[in-house]
Amino acid sequence: MNDELIKIENLDVNFRLKGKLFAPPDVISAVNAVSLSIRKNESFGVVGESGCGKSTLANAILGFVKPDRGRIFYKGQDLLTADKKAFLSLRSGMQTIFQDPYSSLNPRMPVWALISEPLYIRGERDKTVLKARALELLRRVGLGEEDMDRAAPCFSGGQRQRIVIARALALQPEFIICDEPLSALDVSVHAQICNLLQDLRKELRLTYLFISHNLAVVRHMTERMAVMYLGRVVEYGDTEKIYKNPCHPYTRALLSAVPEPDVGGRPPELLRGEVASPINPPAGCRFQSRCAYAKEDCAARPDGLFEAEPEHFTACCMPLLE
Ligand SMILES: Nc1ncnc2c1ncn2[C@@H]1O[C@H](COP(=O)(O)OP(=O)(O)OP(=O)(O)O)[C@@H](O)[C@H]1O
Ligand SMILES: [Mg+2]
Numbered sequence: 001m002n003d004e005l006i007k008i009e010n011l012d013v014n015f016r017l018k019g020k021l022f023a024p025p026d027v028i029s030a031v032n033a034v035s036l037s038i039r040k041n042e043s044f045g046v047v048g049e050s051g052c053g054k055s056t057l058a059n060a061i062l063g064f065v066k067p068d069r070g071r072i073f074y075k076g077q078d079l080l081t082a083d084k085k086a087f088l089s090l091r092s093g094m095q096t097i098f099q100d101p102y103s104s105l106n107p108r109m110p111v112w113a114l115i116s117e118p119l120y121i122r123g124e125r126d127k128t129v130l131k132a133r134a135l136e137l138l139r140r141v142g143l144g145e146e147d148m149d150r151a152a153p154c155f156s157g158g159q160r161q162r163i164v165i166a167r168a169l170a171l172q173p174e175f176i177i178c179d180e181p182l183s184a185l186d187v188s189v190h191a192q193i194c195n196l197l198q199d200l201r202k203e204l205r206l207t208y209l210f211i212s213h214n215l216a217v218v219r220h221m222t223e224r225m226a227v228m229y230l231g232r233v234v235e236y237g238d239t240e241k242i243y244k245n246p247c248h249p250y251t252r253a254l255l256s257a258v259p260e261p262d263v264g265g266r267p268p269e270l271l272r273g274e275v276a277s278p279i280n281p282p283a284g285c286r287f288q289s290r291c292a293y294a295k296e297d298c299a300a301r302p303d304g305l306f307e308a309e310p311e312h313f314t315a316c317c318m319p320l321l322e
Contacts, residue, residue, distance in 0.1 A: 004073075005175060005207050006038040006061065011070035013056050017279075028278045030056040032231040032286075033303040034070070038175075038224075043201060043208040045222035045239060047215060047254065051278065052228040054211045058177045061209070063091060074175075095168040099180035101160035105152035111138065111163055112148040118170040137166040141196060158189030165196065169204070177209045182217060190214075194221055215258050219243050224311075227251045230278055230286040236305055237312035247314035249291050269319070285316065293318035 013031040031053040038044040046054045059065045061072055063079065072079045074090050082090060098104055105114055112134035113120075119130055135145060141162040152160055161181065168176055178197065182190045194217060201208060212218050218225060219239060227235040227242070227250065235248040246252045253269040271290045276282055282289060284299040291298070295318075305313035 003039045004037045005040045005075060006209075007071075007073040008037070008057075008061075009035050009071045009073075011035070011057070011060060011072065012068045013053070013060050013065055014068045026279045029231050029281050030278060031060065031067070032281075034228075034231075034233050036226050036233060036236060038207060038209060041201070041205050041207055042224060043198075043210050043222045045218040045225035046209065046211045046228060047213070047218050047225065048228035049254075049275065050213075051275070053231040053278075054228060055179055057228075058096070058179055058209060058211060062094060062096065062177065063087065092171060093174045094177065095171070095173040095175075096177045096179060097161075097164055097168050097181045099182075100184045101157060101164045102184065104164055105160060105167075107151055107153050110149045110151060111143075111155075114152065114163060115166045115170060118167065122171070133170065134166075137169055138163075140169065140200070141166045156189075157185045158192060161185060161189075161193055162196065165193075165200070169200070172204075173206070175207045175209070177211070179211045180213065181210075182212065182214065190217065197221070215254060216260050227254065230276055230281055232286055232303060232315070233305065234287065234315045235313070241309060241312040245309070245312070247308045247312070247317040247320055248287075249293055249316065249319050250287050251314075252319055287316075291318070 011031055011034040015028040015030055016025040017028065019025045034057060046057065048054055056065060060067050067080065077090060079087060079090060112131050115134040115137050116130035119133060124130060135148060138144065138147060143159065143162055152163065155163065182193060185193065200206060210218065210221050222239045224237060225239045225242060226233045227248065229250045235242055235246065235251045242251065243255065246255050249269065253271050256267065256269045270292065272292060273290045276286060276289050282299065284301040288294040288298040305315050308314045308317055
């Protein structure tokens with residue numbers, strides 16, 4: 001489809017851990033057989049419990065980790081086979097907003113310099129130009145001229161995240177990866193930052209990959225999404241369809257654990273056992289050891305998704321068949 005900004009095909013990312021002397025290294029399967037696409041101007045969510053591979057997926061798109069298999073297309077061009085110049089040119093359209101605005105801002109620099117630093121790194125040395133652009137961005141994120149010369153420690157967590165967002169916008173990106181942008185912030189500012197991100201997306205026609213543990217926020221912030229479990233996508237598609245009609249036992253368990261009635265409120269689905277290890281994960285379905293519906297043939301289940309309904313795909317729909 002030509003409205004795809006990102007297309008990921010069969011992506012595997014493994015990390016090799018140093019083993020004992022003369023023993024082969026343990027291999028962590030952090031991302032496995034992941035295929036998905038992110039459309040232009042949409043906000044695409046990724047949810048799943050800690051360690052399921054959300055950040056690794058983001059890092060693979062950004063070129064911070066090298067996949068072992070698969071392809072990542074950005075605007076139709078393969079990022080993994082592009083030469084350095086082509087990669088840097090494509091990569092310049094991407095930015096990230098990380099979860100911790102406390103450690104991502106240099107405490108000694110004034111805000112105008114923090115925000116315009118990406119332009120400085122690109123070679124802009126005219127202080128008037130840098131300050132003018134910083135002020136424009138600062139206003140865009142709801143701060144003002146009086147904040148230009150203050151340093152990051154003078155700001156609250158929510159204000160710091162606004163500064164991080166302004167800085168991410170400095171080079172006019174098209175695609176922004178928001179990796180847990182709210183989790184270090186007080187709950188009282190979550191709505192403000194979400195609304196700011198939504199407004200900016202509309203105004204600047206941005207595309208987001210929005211990673212979060214907070215299922216209520218993902219429902220509010222995204223149009224399509226993927227649910228990940230132990231490196232694999234287990235459910236994928238239209239966010240509302242997934243929340244209204246979760247098919248995979250893992251998605252159902254996640255949603256039934258949310259206290260908010262507009263997201264959860266489903267009959268409880270209990271998970272058994274422990275999260276399987278990403279080192280030598282089980283063959284077939286990776287969720288089988290925790291699944292209340294697991295059967296013997298789950299160990300032979302091929303990876304991949306099937307269509308549960310238009311724009312809604314799942315790796316399994318066992319609860320619906322029972
Ligand atoms: N550089 C690394 N070296 C070795 N293992 C790694 C590395 N980065 C991630 N991992 C492992 O890969 C798996 C996926 O990690 P990842 O950070 O992608 O999870 P996540 O879903 O982002 O978790 P969280 O929600 O806690 O941020 C984990 O088992 C993690 O321990
Ligand atoms: Mg992470």
